[in-house]
Amino acid sequence: MNALIPLPIIVPLLGAALCVIAARARWAQRIVVLAALTSNLVVSIVLLVRVQDDGIGVTQAGGWPAPLGISLVVDDLAAIMLVVSSIMLLTVFVYAIGEGQEESRYAAFGSVYLVLAAGVSASFITGDLFNLFVAFEMMLVASYVLLTLGGRPGQVRAGMTYVVISLIASTFFVVALALIYSATGTVNMAELAVRVPELSHGVRVGFSLLLIVVFGIKAGLFPLFFWLPDSYPTAPTAITAVFAGLLTKVGVYAIIRSQTLLFPSDAQQGSLLLVVAGLTMVVGVLGALAQDDLRRMLSFHIVSHIGYMIFGLALFTLSGIAGAVFYIVHHIVVKSSLFLVAGLAEFRTGTDRLSRLGGMVRSTPTIAVLFALPALSIAGIPPFSGFVGKFALVDAGIQSEKWVIVAVSLTVSLLTVYVMSRIWSSVFWGEADPAVQARLATSSGRMPVLMTGSTVVLVLLGLAIMVFAGPLYELAERTATQLLDPSQYVEAVLGGRS
Amino acid sequence: MSVLLAFTSAALFATGTFLLLQRRLSRILIGIGLIGHGTNLLLEISGGAGGIAPIIGTGDQQDFSDPLPQAFALTSIVITFGVTAFLLALAFRSWQMTHDDVVEDDVEDRYVARRTQDEFVREGEAAERAQAAEEDRS
Numbered sequence: 001m002n003a004l005i006p007l008p009i010i011v012p013l014l015g016a017a018l019c020v021i022a023a024r025a026r027w028a029q030r031i032v033v034l035a036a037l038t039s040n041l042v043v044s045i046v047l048l049v050r051v052q053d054d055g056i057g058v059t060q061a062g063g064w065p066a067p068l069g070i071s072l073v074v075d076d077l078a079a080i081m082l083v084v085s086s087i088m089l090l091t092v093f094v095y096a097i098g099e100g101q102e103e104s105r106y107a108a109f110g111s112v113y114l115v116l117a118a119g120v121s122a123s124f125i126t127g128d129l130f131n132l133f134v135a136f137e138m139m140l141v142a143s144y145v146l147l148t149l150g151g152r153p154g155q156v157r158a159g160m161t162y163v164v165i166s167l168i169a170s171t172f173f174v175v176a177l178a179l180i181y182s183a184t185g186t187v188n189m190a191e192l193a194v195r196v197p198e199l200s201h202g203v204r205v206g207f208s209l210l211l212i213v214v215f216g217i218k219a220g221l222f223p224l225f226f227w228l229p230d231s232y233p234t235a236p237t238a239i240t241a242v243f244a245g246l247l248t249k250v251g252v253y254a255i256i257r258s259q260t261l262l263f264p265s266d267a268q269q270g271s272l273l274l275v276v277a278g279l280t281m282v283v284g285v286l287g288a289l290a291q292d293d294l295r296r297m298l299s300f301h302i303v304s305h306i307g308y309m310i311f312g313l314a315l316f317t318l319s320g321i322a323g324a325v326f327y328i329v330h331h332i333v334v335k336s337s338l339f340l341v342a343g344l345a346e347f348r349t350g351t352d353r354l355s356r357l358g359g360m361v362r363s364t365p366t367i368a369v370l371f372a373l374p375a376l377s378i379a380g381i382p383p384f385s386g387f388v389g390k391f392a393l394v395d396a397g398i399q400s401e402k403w404v405i406v407a408v409s410l411t412v413s414l415l416t417v418y419v420m421s422r423i424w425s426s427v428f429w430g431e432a433d434p435a436v437q438a439r440l441a442t443s444s445g446r447m448p449v450l451m452t453g454s455t456v457v458l459v460l461l462g463l464a465i466m467v468f469a470g471p472l473y474e475l476a477e478r479t480a481t482q483l484l485d486p487s488q489y490v491e492a493v494l495g496g497r498s
Numbered sequence: 499m500s501v502l503l504a505f506t507s508a509a510l511f512a513t514g515t516f517l518l519l520q521r522r523l524s525r526i527l528i529g530i531g532l533i534g535h536g537t538n539l540l541l542e543i544s545g546g547a548g549g550i551a552p553i554i555g556t557g558d559q560q561d562f563s564d565p566l567p568q569a570f571a572l573t574s575i576v577i578t579f580g581v582t583a584f585l586l587a588l589a590f591r592s593w594q595m596t597h598d599d600v601v602e603d604d605v606e607d608r609y610v611a612r613r614t615q616d617e618f619v620r621e622g623e624a625a626e627r628a629q630a631a632e633e634d635r636s
Contacts, residue, residue, distance in 0.1 A: 130570055130573075133574075134573060134577070137577045137581075141577075141580065141581060141584070144581075144584055145584075148588060148591075151591055153595050153596075156588060156591050156592045156595065157592070159588055160523070160585075160588055160589070160592060160601065161601075163581070163584070163585055163588065164518075164526060164530065164585070167530055167534075167581060167585070168518075168530075168533075170577075170581075171533050171534065171537050174537040174538075174540070174541060174574055175537055175540060177541070177544075177570065178537070178540040178541045178543075178544040178567075178570075179540075179544070181541075181544045181545070181566070181567060181570070182543075182544035182545070182546070187570075230607070290610050290614070291610060292609070292610065292613065
């Protein structure tokens with residue numbers, strides 16, 4: 001199994017190189033990208049199965065033993081994230097082909113998309129803090145290009161904010177790395193888990209906070225989220241869906257990984273994270289309510305849901321972290337499908353203004369159904385997967401007797417229902433703007449099969465999460481057990497030594 | 499030596515932060531460049547005191563400087579370089595379109611703010627009309 005571990009990074013990078021060579025043949029590029037992403041999916045499923053059987057898989061890059069070389073580690077959490085992210089990347093790429101926007105216009109799209117995939121996989125797999133920085137940069141640079149690929153005024157303006165903010169986050173990350181290295185003499189996460197407890201309490205807390213700020217900017221935590229709803233909606237739908245589904249979750253993943261692995265319980269910022277989680281939920285959902293642009297509304301809404309994941313982590317209990325892991329899986333799939341549906345609606349009507357859209361339940365019933373399922377799920381209506389996730393989190397909160405955050409999360413959940421019903425009533429009920437009606441009447445109503453098809457696949461996947469919620473939650477619980485016991489990770493990476 | 503470097507790094511951070519808070523894109527870019535240098539310097543000094551080049555067989559291992567932070571700094575320099583180049587291209591594109599390098603406000607934000615304001619005004623007018631009608635009756 002260990003030979004498979006580097007593949008999710010290497011294959012997309014090789015594919016990216018091939019795409020550059022095949023710049024003039026779009027069909028060849030598409031085959032390469034699809035093949036690389038499919039291979040990622042297969043490899044990550046195999047990894048997930050093997051991790052269940054054999055425990056944490058480790059490989060040392062270049063054969064250098066653990067603290068010297070770069071360790072690549074796949075544990076339960078990394079494997080789950082790999083599987084979900086590769087499914088997402090694959091379906092969204094199919095959607096992008098159908099959309100016929102940036103993907104067909106720019107030869108760079110395929111290779112940049114694969115670099116993004118490699119960066120995302122590398123962030124999940126790496127067991128080395130400096131390598132995590134490199135993986136983040138790989139992913140971010142690809143995302144800068146994807147965000148600004150059209151070079152339209154709105155994109156350039158939003159791209160500027162996004163690049164500058166991400167650069168500042170990266171700078172903080174490098175500063176944190178420099179400080180951590182000078183304090184401990186290592187950046188290998190497993191060895192850090194051993195060394196950090198030897199530091200004085202103040203230094204540990206400082207590092208913990210510094211890393212929360214760094215990853216919090218990427219994850220879009222309150223008060224560091226302001227760039228997110230501004231920059232995400234300017235990209236074409238397929239790209240926004242990837243960003244919304246994946247990039248923030250990589251930040252959340254990094255917070256979970258660093259908090260559980262690197263820091264002993266006295267440096268874990270449980271109560272701080274709880275406050276931040278509550279504020280993130282509230283501010284995100286209130287921001288979403290104020291918007292008139294469908295994709296911006298959904299973007300604000302991502303922020304709100306990041307709060308739920310952090311809430312689960314902040315409890316630092318088995319059920320809390322299991323709930324967070326389940327919620328991440330649910331949210332990646334469901335949120336991306338919502339964005340894809342928003343893209344379908346925009347494709348059909350030519351606008352994503354709530355005030356101009358209307359009556360789509362009659363004009364395009366397919367889109368209405370495709371929207372309703374993930375929307376009900378994200379609002380947490382039983383029996384959808386969002387309900388299972390929220391129930392697990394609230395239950396964990398009650399067990400830990402954190403009443404305030406439980407109350408906040410339930411209120412925000414109600415507001416989420418309101419946000420979704422507002423979208424529903426203004427997009428699917430009522431009357432559309434005359435210009436939109438004219439467009440609906442004149443165009444044939446045929447949607448590109450690839451767009452609708454990939455959206456259907458993601459929506460069905462969201463339903464599958466609901467159907468298989470039981471086994472999935474068990475998996476999340478096993479993941480949480482593994483995360484709460486860092487000695488397994490340390491043992492697996494440093495095993496042979498000492 | 500290390501203290502001097504630390505102060506240099508601090509000075510770079512301070513000036514960089516100041517420039518970053520400006521409204522002009524060109525200054526922000528320079529600010530980011532300076533902060534980038536500051537962090538790279540910080541990485542460099544995180545390995546402790548300097549020493550001779552760490553090549554085995556050229557001297558006592560005790561005198562070697564730590565090679566790892568240098569590798570970090572090199573990686574970080576390459577990344578900063580690439581991203582800065584991208585940012586410059588973006589800034590140029592922005593200048594091409596607007597012929598100005600002031601960072602613009604978020605259009606949608608202004609739209610939402612205006613919409614809310616309009617609603618307030620409408621509500622206010624409606625309330626005034628209702629009040630006037632009330633007074634007419636009485």
